[in-house]
Amino acid sequence: MVAFYKGHMKIIFIVIIFISATVSAEYYYENNKKVALIRAKPNNQSSSLVLIDYYESDKGNLLGVSNQLIVKVSVDNDLPLYINDFNLIVIKEMSKNLYLLEVTDKSLTIETANRLNEKQDIEYSHPNFIKKSMRR
């Protein structure tokens, strides 16, 4: 009976881990390759009150994600169309064809960056990651 109980508990435990990993795992594009992100440092505060969400990349680096993203458009890009479609705000053009944009809610940042990255006339798009610069 105990063995049967232990066996079921193990399966349930594995299923729980699998589901939680599946639900919380996200990704972003780097050089058009998917890089997995795992939500880190869950905050006790209501998510909408926190300005930055933290993730850990598959390389083990801590990445902060705000409601900003960076988009590099190709020459013939129709950025205004995407701005309208994705309800984006242009913060500034940082250099030629490289834009800093903002979404209305940081929960949309990664998804919006990924969808934009998949557009033919966008060279790349990724969240405006916040990273720790380490002195050496």
Add this chain to the structure above:
Amino acid sequence: MFKLICSFIMGIFLLGCNHQADNSDTETVKQILPPKFISPNQVSVSENQTEVMTVKTDSVQKVTYSLNIVDLDTFIIDKVTGDISFKIAADFEIRNEYSFSVIASDTDGNQSTKKIIVNILDVAEYHLIDEPYFYQQWYLNENAEFYSTNAIDSQAHINAKNLLKQYTGNKIKIAIIDDGLDVTHEELSDAITHTYDISTGNSNVAHTNQRDHHGTAITGIIAARLNGKGIKGIASNAEIVFLKYKAGMSDSETIDLFLKAEEFGAQIINCSWGTYDVSQAVKETIQNLAINGRDGKGIAIVFASGNDDLDMRNDESAIPEVISVGASSKYNLRAWYSNYGSQLDVIAPGGSDELGITTLDNMGVNGISSQDENYLLFDDVSPFIGTSAAAPIVSGVIALMLEKNPTLTRIEIENLLKNTSEKIGFHSYQDGRNDYYGYGKINLYKIMSSIDDIN
């Protein structure tokens, strides 16, 4: 009597006529007068500088300036502005007075010539031996006594020979992106030309706590002045642009800092930091500056490889267009902590716990030093060590290279560094490199000699 009065009246009349005639002559002469110099006949300038003066005339016409042919060996003149400078900075100890003749020509072909005397003023000069801690700068040259006392390998330095007297990075602009700077440091007076803090958007880059001594230490290795105090920076006359970063920085802020460096005219950018995970937009910005900056010659961007004894992975220092620098120790071997990888370019002395790199600390109680409150000495309780120290050595060396030949491209600089490096260590080199030493340890004397070959 009548005759006398008539003669008197006639005389006054004639005088008046003469006066009128004189006036009309003056009018005629004025039209053909050559440009008149309004500059002084004599100027005094300090030794060790090239600027002399700007000559001017009162002419309303366009004037072209030139020098007497015999003066062209010594002086240069801008024919439009009249700016005059020495070809080579004057040295009071060699000659304390010069003269030259400058010619001003207007569009009507009128010319005037003026002789100007230049007095050279003596300026207090310092020599390497005047720097109290120069003997501790083991990474530059061998000091037999210091090397023997501290059991340093005789080849552990970068072989500066006498080149630090001849080249000082004069007029070369180096941007340093780091955590904060003591702009009041006694070793940095007149070194800092531009500053910018990414957190505030203003020019105050002062450190916010004692731990933020890193930027001051880096700046000292590159640009500490030759002034009879502390140490000598490798490029002790270079101009420094200091850009203060913050520990948690967004990609767009990182991009802003690099674009600021370009905006301020940096020819070299030193980065003794990294994230291990450079974003695509940041990487592309750095690549673009390294390829297209400096009017197409490319900005030399130097990154420290890191101190974790790890592969550089996707670090900023692993960007191919970056000059990636690892560290060597007093044993003339790779320092145990120095990161490695396929994109490592060269190594330079970075020290270890046994023997640090003597450099600046924040002045007074604002620093962390345990011995001299303004300096971190080689044997301080918290010595300055790491690839952070090795990178500015390379940045300083590049400043000397650009002083010798300002037209060098970033690719030529990289090739010079790689092709002249010493193949030290126990790892074999294939095609001139390996992942632990890159192309080897830099050798300043060989680099500067090779620039002669290019010229």
